[in-house]
Amino acid sequence: MRPKTKSIIIELVCLLYVLLFVYAAVSKLLDFENFQAQLGQSPLLSPFANFVSVVVIFIEFIIAFLLCIPKLRNIALWGTLALMSMFTTYIIIILNFSSFVPCSCGGILEKLGWTQHLIFNIGFVFLAIVAILLQSVNNRILIQLLILVLGSVLVIIGLFLFSEDIMQKENPFIRRFPQATAAKVASIDLRNPSYYVAGTDKNKIYLANRLAPLQILEIDSNLKRKKKYTIQLDRENFNFKAVEVRVNAPYFYVIDGTVPVIYRGLISDWKANVISEKKFYFSDIVFINDKQLAFRTQKPPAGENILGASSGNDDPEIKYNPLVLQKQMDGIFDTDGTLQYSKTLHKLIYTYYYRNQYIITNENLTVDHRANTIDTTTKAKLKTVRLKQSGDIKLAAPPYMVNRHTSVQGKLLFVNSQLRGKYEGDEVWNHATVVDVYDLSKQFYLLSFYVYEEEGGKMKNFFAADSALYIVSGHYLLKYGYGKRIQSKI
Structure with missing residues (x-):
């Protein structure tokens, strides 16, 4: 050349x-x-x-x-x-x-x-x-x-x-927002901000109403058709204070841990009978199957949180494990959190509200793993005060919330985090809520995605189903379909 x-x-x-x-x-x-x-x-x-x-x-x-x-x-x-x-x-x-x-x-x-x-x-x-x-x-x-x-x-x-x-x-707390994770595919106006997702079954979503606890709203998975049902209880002679409905198809449960009482019925007729009465108090509960459940309660005399498990209905065997929840301050607020169950893994998952940890146990409450969420809050940031007259412990200032809502589907844990990571701007955080996703089988962080406000209403609660995340945002129900990155991990 x-x-x-x-x-x-x-x-x-x-x-x-x-x-x-x-x-x-x-x-x-x-x-x-x-x-x-x-x-x-x-x-x-x-x-x-x-x-x-x-x-x-x-x-x-x-x-x-x-x-x-x-x-x-x-x-x-x-x-x-x-x-x-x-x-x-x-x-x-x-x-x-x-x-x-x-x-x-x-x-x-x-x-x-x-x-x-x-x-x-x-x-x-x-x-x-x-x-x-x-x-x-x-x-x-x-x-x-x-x-x-x-x-x-x-x-x-x-x-x-x-x-x-x-x-x-x-864990430098940097979120990852890949493409093709989850996106809104449908929404429906509930015309009432008091609904929460009680559960799903095949192509149906069931919502309960906090102001009308025995009213059930059934919506198809495309968020097009609605039906209303009224739950019929075999007995109502209880001093109800905090009634909730959980759907674990083919059953549904009406619960109030302050009574305490548990009803069970079939979603085919919405008629419920008492299956547990005054056997144990609880502040959270999950139903493993029709004979097993796990719950959080308080152990006397200090009232510290503890997890328990029950098997059998007529004469249930109840076991407690005081080693699952680890006290940092008072054992009450600092161990507060959410309890979930994975049918795929046959594991219970407890996620703390105020620190970066979730716990995986077997169905008998034996701890398998303690893993961390992506943030760096290892110790709960709480200010409590003990009332002299009653001796009760109360929060003296708004708590530093880390993990607000959780839901489990398959091998994945979905967490609504309240903390902003690096490189996340004000504009997004003023109009959206973040959901972090964790692989429970390997105990590590996968990815995150935003759930955007619907007409000014932020996400209140959500439920992870097999093919989508159903979210109550203001008075709307949103359907966020999973992308291939989530579907391949479930």
């Missing part, structure tokens, strides 16, 4: 790279906050987002500048090849080994899909190699190129492995 032709090709490659790097760096700089937030959602770069966001822009500007100086062009091309090899390796890992694919990181490639992004990068890697070969007189140039590319690849692989270790162990 003629020297003049070589020179023209090298000049063109350098010009293309200058345009690429300057445009990309300026685009990131002009929308730096968004660029940094996108890096914060990256499976590889989450823990290093602050540092990397600055360094990448700086390097792109520096290389573009060096490419414009003929005497430094050779060094700049080697730097270009190293940087593009890293970018390309990053995309390959994202597409093939990452638990999710985040948003792109701005610049000229923001409008490209990740596969197109990969092809684009491979093309520019090839151009850099061609330019280096054309201006080189070194006989060992191919070996040097191989070493450079291999070294760049190993750097990104190392970042990936190190990043995953930090995300799971050191």
